[in-house]
Amino acid sequence: MRAAREGGDFKAHLQAALEAAPTAAQDDLTRAAHRVVDVAAELPPQLGCWFANLAGALAESGADVDGIPVIERLSGVSSGALTFAEAWGPHVPAAEDGPTPDIYRETQAILGDRTRIAMQCWYALPQFASAACTLLSLSPATRAAVDDTDELVDRAAAHCPQLDYVRDLRRVLDGEQLLILDRTTRQGWGVEIHGVGDNFQLHTLLAAVLVPDHLPGRPVDPRHVDAFTTGESSPMTPIVTGWWNLVDVNGEWIWNEGVPADIPLFGDSRVLVLDPPSYERSWSPGRRFPLMPATLTLTATYDPADLTAWWPTLKPPAR
Missing domain, CATH: 3.10.20 (Ubiquitin-like (UB roll))
Structure with missing residues (x-):
C-alpha cells in the first residue's frame, strides 16, 4: 500500500498478496482486507481499482471483508464515468480497450480540467464493478448496510453491464x-x-x-x-x-x-x-x-x- 501511495511498483506487491492469500490464516486475511478496502476508497480510481479487486480476492480466500468503502467508492467512480461517457456521446471508447493519448486529448478538448479524473473513473469502473459483485455476494453484512438503490450506479449500468448485477445484489433479501x-x-x-x-x-x-x-x-x-x-x-x-x-x-x-x-x-x-x-x-x-x-x-x-x-x-x- 505504501508503494501505491509513493509511486512504487505496487502491481508487484499486489501480485505477491494474491499469491499469498490462499495459504494465509483467516485472521491475517481479515486484517489485511480491512486495510485494503480503505485504501481502495482513498486512492485515485486508476490505483484504487486494483485494491478493490484485491479486497474481492481476499474475500474469496476467506477474509471477513467489510465491503462498504468499495461500494461507496463505486458511486463516485460511476459519477465520473458518466461524465466521461456523456462528453463522448454515442461513440464513447470501450473501457476494456484502455486509454490512449488521443482519447485523452479529445476528452480534454471537452472536459478541460475534469479530464483526468473522468478518464480514470471510466477505465476503473469495470474493476470496481467486479469487486463490488464479489464483496456483495460474499458478505451479508455489506448487503444489509448499503442502500437498495444508487441512482448513479444504476445509470452507469448502461455502459457497464456488470452493474446490473450490483443493482440486484443490493436488493437481496436476507432474513x-x-x-x-x-x-x-x-x-x-x-x-x-x-x-x-x-x-x-x-x-x-x-x-x-x-x-x-x-x-x-x-x-x-x-x-x-x-x-x-x-x-x-x-x-x-x-x-x-x-x-x-x-x-x-x-x-x-x-x-x-x-x-x-x-x-x-x-x-x-x-x-x-x-x-x-x-x-x-x-x-x-x-x-x-x-x-x-x-x-x-x-x-x-x-x-x-x-x-x-x-x-x-x-x-x-x-x-
Whole structure:
C-alpha cells in the first residue's frame, strides 16, 4: 500500500498478496482486507481499482471483508464515468480497450480540467464493478448496510453491464419472511430466505420444501437443490422444470427472471401466491451469483382456518 501511495511498483506487491492469500490464516486475511478496502476508497480510481479487486480476492480466500468503502467508492467512480461517457456521446471508447493519448486529448478538448479524473473513473469502473459483485455476494453484512438503490450506479449500468448485477445484489433479501399461499389447496406457509439471487432460485427452493410433503407433485432433484444453495451444477445436471405460476396478491405475475424483492409488500409481508402453471417453464440449474450461498427454510405451516380471510383478498391471476 505504501508503494501505491509513493509511486512504487505496487502491481508487484499486489501480485505477491494474491499469491499469498490462499495459504494465509483467516485472521491475517481479515486484517489485511480491512486495510485494503480503505485504501481502495482513498486512492485515485486508476490505483484504487486494483485494491478493490484485491479486497474481492481476499474475500474469496476467506477474509471477513467489510465491503462498504468499495461500494461507496463505486458511486463516485460511476459519477465520473458518466461524465466521461456523456462528453463522448454515442461513440464513447470501450473501457476494456484502455486509454490512449488521443482519447485523452479529445476528452480534454471537452472536459478541460475534469479530464483526468473522468478518464480514470471510466477505465476503473469495470474493476470496481467486479469487486463490488464479489464483496456483495460474499458478505451479508455489506448487503444489509448499503442502500437498495444508487441512482448513479444504476445509470452507469448502461455502459457497464456488470452493474446490473450490483443493482440486484443490493436488493437481496436476507432474513426476509415470505407468506406462501397455494390457491388450489387453500394451504399456506411461512418461509425465510437468505442469499436468493433470482426467482428461478426462489421457485426451485420453494418446491424443494413444499413438494411432495405439503403439496402433490414431482419432487425436486437433489442436484438442483445443491446447485441453488451452496454447490455447483455439472453439464450432466438436467434442466429444471417449474411447478407453478408465481403471482402476487393482485394477480400480477412474479417472473422467474426477476428477484424476490419484486414481490410487493402487502401490509408488512411479501405474499407469494402459487397457481397451476399455464405452460411448461424450464431453466438451467445454478445460482445467478455463484459466490453467494443461499437458504430457504420452512418456518411455519398455517392451519387452513387461519387463512380464510386471505382468499377473498387475492385477485385472480392476470392472463
